[in-house]
Each structure stands twice: as structure tokens, then as C-alpha cells.
Amino acid sequence: MFSNEMILLQKNSDNSLCGKLLTKVMVDSLSIASYNACMGRIVAAPTAGSCGIVPAAVLNVRDELGLGIDETVKALFVADIIGYIIARNATVSGAEGGCQAECGAAAAMAAGAIAVLKGAEPGVILHAAALALKNCLGLTCDSVATLVEVPCIKRNAFFAVHAIVAADLALAGIKSVIPFDEVVFAMKDTASRMPPQLKETSEGGLAITKTAKRIQRDLFEKENAHR
Template identity: 50%
Template sequence: MFESFIHFYDEFTKSKIDDVAEFIILEEIHTTEKTKKEILDRVDTIYNTMKKSLENALSEKTILPIEEAIGQSDKLTSEPFFLDKNMKEAVYWTMSIAEYNSGMGVIVACPTAGSSGVFPAVLFKAEEKLKKSKEDSLKALIVGGIVGAIIGNKATLSGSEGGCQAEVGVASAMSAAAITYLAGGSLNQIFEAISLCLINLMGLVCDPVAGLVISPCIKRNTIGVMNAFLASELALSGVSSIIPVDEVVAAMNNVGKKLAYELKETGLGGIANTPTAREIRKRIFEE
């Protein structure tokens, strides 16, 4: 649909449409020949699935093959030390969903299963905080979706190709774009939020212990959440990333290509190659 963010910007500007989400919907109608209702129904299904995954994650006990990782999210129900209650709850939500995913629960890959806790936690907390309607959030979800699509077209969404920067990093960028839109931000501010997110997590490796999407993956979802809120706050306040968003995406892609294969989902490097991680792997697969 769009080759780059500058292409998106040019087409949006030419359209004379004020609302970014409405512009995306019209482009989707033109590209897919689906009706607006069909498109919104699909987005509604995604939203509802995200909501259900959060509800299930908070109410069900998730069993994981790495015993030390079981129930970690429950520790976040305590009173905050430094974060305010909203932010700590968002972190609790994302860890819960990430655990639920690792336990084979039904989630929305956004953009991937390993980063699936980020977007719903950010979106639902922003919806609650800003007192927005479900309809508003559906449009924010559409904005986040196009961000993932463009990055996927220009770079990668796979940890095995680009490291965790391509998974949690992109999930964070999609989330920041969505809530920047939800808060009334301009397209330029949305772009700044994306850039800031990707820059902050650029170079993040993918090093799952025992090759399982559990540790450090679940807790990396939490930094994706905090990064999204921070990047959106910076962008809405007028802070610039300095580097244009398309150039940031290209840089991220280049960094991903230069990462050693041990640091791209093989479970052979980084945290996955520590003595404790090797013992965990042995315990799971050899005993």
C-alpha cells in the first residue's frame, strides 16, 4: 500500500483528509475493494481478541517450561515504588499477556507473538487514561497497523532476521504511533514517536534462553511498553528524533543484518549462552 513513510506522508497530504486513520481506511477500501464496514469489523475482531487475551492472561495461571519464569507478572500487583499506578499496571498487563502467549494462549501477533504483550497493554492503558471510546481505539489500532506494515515492507519484523529490535522494537513503535494518534497528535508527531522508539531499542538482540520465547523475551515486552509511552510523550511535547523515520528504519534494518547469527533467535548467544541459561536448556531438553 505504501512504500515508505514519506510516501504515506505525501499521499496523506494530497488527500486533504484531516484524520490519519480515515485516510488509511479509504486507502484500504481502494486497495482491497472491501467496504468500510468489512474493514472495521476485522479491526474490531483484532481489538476484541487483544482484550480477551488480556482478560485470560490476568485470570488464568500460565504454566511454562522454565519454572523460574512462572508467575513473575503476579509480583507486579504490589504498590509502585517509582512508577505511577497506571504505568505499573501497563507493565503488569504486558508481562501477563507475554506469559500467556508463552503458555500457548491465544493472542494477536502485533507484529509477532514474542512481542504480543506490548501493543494491547499500551493501547488499553492509553484508552483508559485518556478516557477514549472503543471506536477511537479501533482507529488508533489502524494507525499502529499501518506502521507495522510499512516497517515490515522496508525492513523486517522477524527476530531471526533482525534481532529483538525488529520484534519488541517495532511493537513499541506501533504502540507509540497508535497512542500518539489517540492523544490527538499530528502525523509528524506520530513519525517522531516511531523514530524515537526504534532509535531507543536499536541493536537489541534476540537471545531466547533454551530457544523458548520466555526469558528474556517476556520482560523485554515491558521495556517496549515503557519505551512507547516515553516516545509518545516526547513526540507530543515537541521533541524531535533529528533523523527522519525512513532513515531510522533503514538504519535498523542495516544493524539487524550486521548482527551475528548467534544473536538472532538461535539461542546461541547473549543471555542464552550464559552458564545459567545453558543449565536451564540442559534441564529442559536433556533430563
């Protein structure tokens, strides 16, 4: 159902407005998310639908900075802690919290990890995570035909870059007015107010557009034809 978007990005890398680093981040995030959609083995970080964000953002920044395995492990430990805090106090499930809980949590994890790679203090790390998460609030999970492909794959590219922006802002001294723990609470509150149609049921949003319905019908017809 999805095309080779990462190949198109690679071919256009010399003309990219985002530069080499962000283009590589986008390519890798699309590749990982596409591999997941093909039933490939991935690390859910924190979920399969958002699996491309943390590795694409964190590992490419690591390479850009010329850092090694020790720094990488430390950064990923912090990403894990941020993800645990969100999962413990809110949710990382699209079915429970919409895509804000999946891509939002992943972006927060990646932003915090990137701040660690840059040697940031704990306060800066939490500001990076807060900035990333609060700018995902309200994002719906409205996947087409109940598959983790559209719009999920491309969202990985957007939110991998989003994480780098959040880290850059925090590293520059820009603070989240709302602290991280309160942003997590806000995400949980937002999730509780979202209708079921916008939480992984494919009954609202993009999933009920004319094109989405046509895609779903075509897929089911092909599936039935092979039974």
C-alpha cells in the same frame, strides 16, 4: 520456566515508583507475553514474542484517557500502518533482525498509536514511532533454550513503557533528528550486520551464559524423561 511476575507487580503497585498507569501497563504486558508462552491464543502485534507491548500500552492509555472504541480503532489502524512500513522496508522477524525487529517494531507501533489517542498530528505520530524504534537498535534476539520466555517476556514490559515514553517525548514537541523512514533503514542495516548467533538461534548473548545452559539442559532432561 517463568514465574508470576505480574502478580508480584500487582502486589507492589502501591509502592511502585512508576505510578498506577505504568504499573498496569507492565502487569498487562507480562500477562499477555506469559499467556503466549503457555501456547495461549494471542494477536501477534507484530510478532508473538512482542505480543504484549501494543495492547498493554495502547489499551491502558486509552482507558486512562477515557476514550471509546472509535478512537481505539483509529489508533490501532495507525499502529498497523507503522508495522507494515517496518515489515515492508526492513523486517519484524527476530530470526532476521534480532529483537530490535520484534520489540522495536512493537514499541514504534504502540508509540504512534498512543500519539493518535492524544490527537497528535501525523508528524508527531511519526516522531513518536521514530524515537521508539531508534532506541531499540542493536537489540539482540538471544532467547534461552530457544523458547520465547527469557528474556522475551520481561522485555515486553520494558518496551511497553518505552513506547509511552517515546509518545510523551514527541507530544511534548521533542523530535527525532533522524526521520522515521531513515530509522527503519538503519534498523535494516543494523540487522544485516548482526551475526546469526544473535538472531533467534540461542547461540549467543544471554542464551550461552552458564545459567542459560543449565536451564536448557534441565528442560531437555525433563522432556526426554517423559518420552
